Amino acid sequence: METVCLNKSDDAFVKAVETESGQRVSRCYQCGNCTAGCPMFFTFDYSVSRIMRLIQAGQKERVLSSSAVWLCAGCETCTQRCPNEINVAGVMDACRHIAHREKKFGARPVSAFFKAFMDSVRFNGRSHEVGTMILYMLYTGRIWTDVELAPKILPKGKMPLLPHRIAGRKEVAEIINRFNQGLSDPDLVRAGLETQGASAKEAVS
Amino acid sequence: MSVLEGKELRVVGFLCNWCSYGGADTAGVGRFTQPTDLRIIRVPCSGRINPLFVMKALVGGADGVLVSGCHPRDCHYAEGNYYARRRLEVLKGLLPVLGIDPRRFEYTWVSASEGQRWQHVVETFTAQIHALGPAQPFAGASRPADRHRPDAAAV
Amino acid sequence: MKIGVFICHCGSNIAGTVDCAGVARRAAAYPDVVYSTDIMYACAEPGQDAVIAAVKEHGLTGVVVASCTPRMHEPTFRKAVERAGLNRYMFEMANIREHVSWIGKDMEANTNKAAELVRMAAAKLRLNRELKPKSFPVTKRLLVIGGGVAGIQAALDAAEAGLEVIMVEKQPTIGGKMAKLDKTFPTVDCSSCILGPRMVDVAQHPNITLYAYSELEEVSGYVGNFDVKIRKKATCVDWDKCTGCGLCTEKCPSKKSYDRFNEGVGPTTAIIIPFPQAIPKKASIERDYCRMFNQGKCGVCAKVCPTGAVDYAMQDEFVDVKVGGIVAATGYDLVDWTVYGEYGAGRYPDVVTSLQYERMLSASGPTGGHIKRPSDGKEPKNVVFVQCVASRDPSVGRPYCSGFCCMYTAKQAILTKDHIPDSQSYVFYMDIRSPGKGYDEFTRRVQEEYGAKYIRGRVSMIYPKGGKLLVRGADTLMGGQVEVEADLVVLAVGGEAAAGSPALAEKLRISYDGYGFFMEGHPKLKPVETNTAGVFLAGACQGLKDIPSSVAQGSAAAAKAIGLLSRNMLDSDPQIASVSVNRCVGCRKCIEVCPFKAIQEIDMRGLPKAEVIETVCQGCGLCNATCPQGAIQLSHFTDNQILAEVEALCRF
């Protein structure tokens, strides 16, 4: 382990997490209740309460490159039981969103699965389970994933091989494309709103 | 001069002794910086505040009037603030009809421990009055409502 | 009128951002001001002497001091002007420290504002009138509300000092929470052995009258002369006849009543004597469980009672007493922990509260001092203690630390080992708070000598699995999730203000905080006084505290009450309302609104008029603001005085 230099706290990162999640991380008093109830704890590199602590200390790099932020299942147990009413799952979400924007993927298979799913949605407008699986195997090279389940489920007729494509799939694809182009970046949008406000004021005067 | 020209407006506060005056003290002890416009009149209880005092100040040339008492249930005299709440809330209905901007008058509750809240109230209310600008006095007074009459002239 | 103005520098506190000499110069020009100066420390002895000297030298008839808040030094300066030979009310203060120098850095604005505040004070002072207090006799009797350890201490101390004491206790016995405890920390001495004799003292003291199973119905009056109405709730047993033999409790067929004293650990009967050492040791009927009341027939207790004390038709009775002072010592309750769904919300019998556990540990408790699991009566081996349940938890509205749980949990872990030598205790804690004498050593002993395992983290969930309870928690020091298989889980549930505290506070006209705890007069300097003269606080009703602190506060409250009631006469505050009979039209509006019933209607030559009962009036001025013709005026805060202040601010 490295010595953490507490003077080098990335306060901008703390602020970014707080803004994105709408939570005040300073409210956390490290009781560990989130960690205690976390079902995914055993898959994490840092426990939830430790992630909260790292955020408090402004340890941006360690937080964003952790696998924990990607492996959070969003089950909301931590949020539900936090004595300080912090939306802990929301803080994890915010960290993951920032990580995504900064292209940091602390748990490859997870981000690959998300990508596979989103690609399926981009093609069809809806998610298509078989398609998602194929893309996932393609992205990760894990071609034997769940192969033993195929004989169980295929005869049930629950896994249509062809996707349901919706009429408005282009619309959906555009949403995702615009996102990938960074059009919804908070800083960009905020700047846009401000110039808009300014020009509106000018128009009045 | 009484208020600093161009800097301050005339803001009168009526505060109950037990909660809000104490809250303003707490804000002072905590060095919570506030605008200097407000002048505070101390009364025992918000229930002591006859709505006519508020009107007297507004008709007499105040640019804003702020009343603050104990939070409901916390009145030192048990019930005074409940009466104040009704009377002041009703009073708000009179101002616009008289030609006085109702935003020039507000009432609120601040406890003796809420120094920070008091700072926030003073900042917010003072900013609100500054946004409205100086109130024009009712014309037709024999004593000119000279806003910057030097003290020497008072004697 | 000849007014003198003194502008205090308060060292640099005021002078740092206010031109005090400049303010004094401006004040010299105000109407009626004949003398004006600035002064380094007005409140210090030389400062006060300077004021007195100026009064004498310049023949001043009124004094304005501009310094700190009147809430701090008004009494100081009033005494000073009194020493100078003036009436103490011929004095006004301008608050130029808390309201000026401390909240702004702009010297010009501050100086100007300070001068304005002085103008306002001087304008009001011109209309001040000499006020003289009236004195009235004191009733030398003390009411103590609550018979827990704090109330007992206060009552005994006051009774020893020769005061007559009335004690009112809600439950059928005194003793409070302490009577339920098995042992006390950090000495692990027997709770009932130390409390029991004091309870007996209360019963036997010639100066103490005990009303058990009674509540305060009404309070009126004022310091020195409160009129108190006590409701004696119907016990359905004539306590004059009852000998406390207990035959009725043996024969009562309704054996499934909730046992309040034992916190529901095991059932009891409908007619009860709460515990063997109860004071008074008298039986009472819990109507909710009694067959006579529920089914209309039974009557077993009446049949077996050797003295014929049972009286099903008994009604509540009222007792009126006059007292000079009141001590509130109503204690606390445990928070209803069933809000914690993740701990089973009360569905799992083997999850108990610390107080229930205390009854299980007690030799006089329902299990005879044997620790048994409520579900199957088996002896537990692994006992998990969870601290900070409903303490330091904003999500359930209890963000405060209850203060005593760390210590009693350590004690219970020790007792667990004493009772079951092969047991293992686990304690989940957030921080160990043990600042008392010998306390921290105690929490070390439980770990080092008794082998209790302390785990730093909260518990997320408790659920039954295979006859045991699975406790899912965190060990934040180890950095991860932990699980314990427990036979019994004890929740160290935090405390809250006793049920009904706000209602009692309203009866006593004292303030209470957002949680229902009574507010002391000053957090440091008036820890047992309240804002209502003559009402004092003792014990956990003011804020959660352990036994030593409660006892200390009980004695402190008694000392304050003894001091008050040692006087034969008291002075009334003359800042009260008075009626100008010429102006009063008898419309009764002031009578309608007065919160203290301090105004009465009188007949004056056939005309109705209002009259203020001087000793009852508290000086709030609500009547003054209500009277349309201004016939009733609050002395020292008259319409004219406030109008003068408004004018001083608005006219210039």
Place this chain on the structure above:
Amino acid sequence: MSIQDELKSAIKAALPDLSCVIGWGAGPEPLRAAPLFIRGEADLQNFSAGFLSVNNPALYLPALKGSKVGVVAKGCDARSVGQLATETLIIREEVHVIGYPCEGVIDVDKVAAALAGVCEPGEVGALREDGDNVALDTPKGEVRLAKKDIAADKCGRCIFPNAENADVFVGIRRAPTVVEDAYADIAAFEARGTEELKAFWEKEMSRCIRCYACRNACPLCVCRDHCIAASREPHWIGQTDDVPDKLFFQVIHAVHLSGRCTGCGECERACPLGIPVLKLKRALSRRVENLFGYKAGIATGTPPLLTFNIEESTIKERDW
């Protein structure tokens, strides 16, 4: 039997138990009736009630507290009686209220406007009621006017034309002019904006002659001879002719009546200069009605400003 006759017989029946009955009789000029104190049957011949019964007889009741009196009441008069009783300024049992359905009362200023170019109202020789109209004898011949065109403003928004809670009610209850007083006049007035209204009051109050007719006509004024407008202890207003002092008196009167004013409009009617002082009171009445659902003189129980609720569901306090 006409309402007039019915009222007379009701008065006659009640008189033996009462020291007097207050009603209306002929006034100084044909368009103005005057209050009539009926002490015996002989006085009855002067009695009349109808379109000219403008004055509010409740005005006299507080001074008569202690003796049994009767009062003939329009809807608005009965509200005043009700409010006085609620505040125990009179003892309700002492007052015998003889109510009738009011069809509205005259506003002489409106007649003057209608007769502009014809004659002054004082020159009108006689007034005859004829259903929904009146016929006026003027120097230039008969002029017929519709009652609704010359009725007081308050009649146009009247929700209680029938004397409520009367001890005796004569005639057939009529439907109210409107179901609910929406205070549309106040809303429209307020909409003119603070600047314009400030100028409005400066102009109006500059005409005030401090005669206090408004106060003296108000049945709910409790202070009477002890009005703070004429007092130095306390000294609320100066005795100058300045607008602020004169305006402040109107503020005092309005604030003193908040939660109590029944809207009888006598203050405004009595004003010799026609200053619309009722507006201030109605602004407060609207507020009180909206906040506490209290209609003075109709609602029973403590007036809203002399009581409170710990939780005020209708008061939305500012969130700082």
Place this chain on the structure above:
Amino acid sequence: MSRIDVGYFPGCSGLGTSMEYERSTRAVCRELGIGLREIPDWNCCGSTPAHSTDAALSAALASRVFAQGEKAGIGDMITPCPSCLKNLRAALEHLEDPLFSARVEALTERPLQMRHRIRSVLQVIIEDVGPAKIKARVRRSLKGLKVVPYYGCLMTRPEKLMRFDDPENPVALDRLLEALGAEVLAFPLKTDCCGGSFAIPARAVTPRLAGRILDMAGEAGADAVVVACPLCQMNLDLRQGQIRAGGVDRALPVPYFTQLMAYAFGLPEQEAAFRKLVQDIQPAFACMSRRAADIEAEEGKVAAAEAEKARKAAERAAKAAEKAAEKTGTKDAAADGAGKKSAAAKKPKGKADVDGGEA
């Protein structure tokens, strides 16, 4: 029964792995008078993967769903899937924030106009229909079936967003299953996470988390684990083999609550769609039938004993009344007393008649 008309968002899995949920939901809603208007050309709601990537992206997808609803004049909608529900609700909440809504509009270029409300199918059934009406519709009681209700982590959480039932110990499903006649066993892991969303990318998760839930259900003696979430169902049902490798030794069927409702309402297999489940439910039904027979026999005995008791009591009362009458000599009183008693004794029988008439 009064009709309820509401928009319907089936969710992507309804077309695939949770088609039994979809089918049975439609059938049950039809029976209960809940008219479903499917959102035309709906798209993925933006749940887990989108939400995990970015809140604005997820809300943009949700926003298109709402916009599609708007086009058809639908503001009020329901969905069977708790994950879709949470996501759609979260989107609505976040859209209140101006910056966030600007970010979303940057993606959709299509601002929303209507006020939307979205609830779960379970919520609508329990709140708008209620257990009493459901009970009245039961044709084939589930008497004898021991079940544990498994709500999953999202049905009630986050509490402030979902605003449904108790977040730690929900009972809506319990009440519903009881109304169908089933015996609902205490189940402390009702809202524990099963790890379903990570079944594919993190394989260690399912055996551990879902295993814990199936273990506990098995220990409790359940015949079936009843669920309301497609992700949970697939995880617990399809992956039971993977889990069993981790220690569970008993096959447990994992039906949706709507399937059991369809069964209880007497709807055909086509609509209950039990055959779509990987773990066969038939053994559980067999168990149920056996137990139901036992229960009925037992109940019969108890009823007979009680009737006997009542008859004896009536006899005794009549005798006592007679004696009393003899003593006082007022026969009327005796007749009166006896009459009262016998009337009381008759009362339950009268009620049974009414019930019979209704049936």
